[in-house]
Amino acid sequence: MTRELWEALHGDEVDEPELTTLVSHFFAGGRMEPGADNVELTKEQGSGGEPALILHFHDGVLTDISAGPALTADDVAELCGRIEQSALASDELQVGRKIFFTMPEATGWWRYKDVFQLQPAPPEAPRPGMVMAAHPLVVELAYPKSDDYLVRIVRERFRSWELGLLLNLMLYGDVQAPGDRHPHHWVLDDEGEHLPKYLNEGYWFPGFEAIAAEFSPTDAVSPMDEIDDPVYYGRIGISVDQRLDVPKSLTELLDRYFSLPSPERMSVLRAAYWLRHARDVWDLSHTAYYLAVINAVEVMLPDPSGERCPTCGLIRGKGPTVLFEEFLDSHAPRTEETEPSRKELYRARSKMSHGRVLLRSDVPRAWGVLEPAEWEERDRSLAARNLAKTAILNWLRGSGTGG
Numbered sequence: 001m002t003r004e005l006w007e008a009l010h011g012d013e014v015d016e017p018e019l020t021t022l023v024s025h026f027f028a029g030g031r032m033e034p035g036a037d038n039v040e041l042t043k044e045q046g047s048g049g050e051p052a053l054i055l056h057f058h059d060g061v062l063t064d065i066s067a068g069p070a071l072t073a074d075d076v077a078e079l080c081g082r083i084e085q086s087a088l089a090s091d092e093l094q095v096g097r098k099i100f101f102t103m104p105e106a107t108g109w110w111r112y113k114d115v116f117q118l119q120p121a122p123p124e125a126p127r128p129g130m131v132m133a134a135h136p137l138v139v140e141l142a143y144p145k146s147d148d149y150l151v152r153i154v155r156e157r158f159r160s161w162e163l164g165l166l167l168n169l170m171l172y173g174d175v176q177a178p179g180d181r182h183p184h185h186w187v188l189d190d191e192g193e194h195l196p197k198y199l200n201e202g203y204w205f206p207g208f209e210a211i212a213a214e215f216s217p218t219d220a221v222s223p224m225d226e227i228d229d230p231v232y233y234g235r236i237g238i239s240v241d242q243r244l245d246v247p248k249s250l251t252e253l254l255d256r257y258f259s260l261p262s263p264e265r266m267s268v269l270r271a272a273y274w275l276r277h278a279r280d281v282w283d284l285s286h287t288a289y290y291l292a293v294i295n296a297v298e299v300m301l302p303d304p305s306g307e308r309c310p311t312c313g314l315i316r317g318k319g320p321t322v323l324f325e326e327f328l329d330s331h332a333p334r335t336e337e338t339e340p341s342r343k344e345l346y347r348a349r350s351k352m353s354h355g356r357v358l359l360r361s362d363v364p365r366a367w368g369v370l371e372p373a374e375w376e377e378r379d380r381s382l383a384a385r386n387l388a389k390t391a392i393l394n395w396l397r398g399s400g401t402g403g
Helices: 002-008 016-026 075-088 149-170 229-233 250-259 262-279 288-298 321-329 339-352 372-399
Strands: 030-031 038-042 053-056 061-067 093-103 111-114 117-119 135-144 174-176 183-190 196-198
Touching: 002 061, 002 075, 002 174, 002 183, 016 061, 016 149, 016 262, 030 061, 093 196, 093 250, 093 339, 111 250, 117 196, 117 250, 135 149, 149 174, 149 250, 149 262, 149 372, 250 372, 262 339, 288 321, 288 372, 321 339, 339 372
Parallel strands: none
Antiparallel strands: 030 038, 038 053, 053 061, 093 135, 093 174, 111 117, 117 135, 183 196
């Protein structure tokens, strides 16, 4: 019965997050024991009543569905119909529209096949009023059409997360895709008496449409400049008149990524996640920034290989430190400029990975003075991120189809 139910609900045909969402929202209530891997869904609101369906999870992923005593044949037929109508693959596409933030500002458009399109925010969209800031960017994401808003949410959430990480990895500058968490912050109101206010983080503008049938026309907008890779990635800083542009290899990089097997795509996304996290925590902790950069590299390392010692249980082979160094040496060419940050990255990995060291800039010291050691730490932290980013991109260039 369990396998028959899984097949009836198209468990092998529907993406697991979509199936989990549709099945869970079909019933009125649910319950689970702390630490359990099973969730019981009930027809009564809250946690009362006999279970109708039992969802079985392993490592956070739905792996099986079994029937509870309250499940009827009508329930299965209705749920199956909803899944077939809203979640099975469709040849027709629809476009979800999101607001990302970039630095520098985008004034042109760029499109990757039938997957996504970038374009500047319209004139009526609020602007930050300064150059070095988060500027709004309209991002249009294509995905198989569904009339079910829950399926659209699931599809848009992953595609937005994925694209935000990829753009931040592949573009020069800063790209941020807002997630599901919108915390409150104390902010100073620039008007009136400049009183502090506790406000919710967020962004929107009147008239913004979240769903469209196709990509927006670009007739009235110029395309983004495409820059030769050595010039593009060799930049230092952002100039006052700089606008968001793309490397000439961007289409090729995206082709490489989408041609990878799913496990390797997730490795790239995890590495890109840690690079994005490094940027997010820079204003909070330079130590956490450095650790995030180290994590980004370690995600890409192969598993240690070799025989395990019968006495100590350790693997007789290359350890994580050697693999770390070899990855950087293989994918980030040594230069006189990068050598100090490379050596520092090796050293910092050993000292900081267990939380026993803080960078000087995270410990309050003198105020308003220049300190050579602290300034050097700052430069090397930024250089380490660039080194890690270079290595990950070069790995991607050589690991896709035809690499």
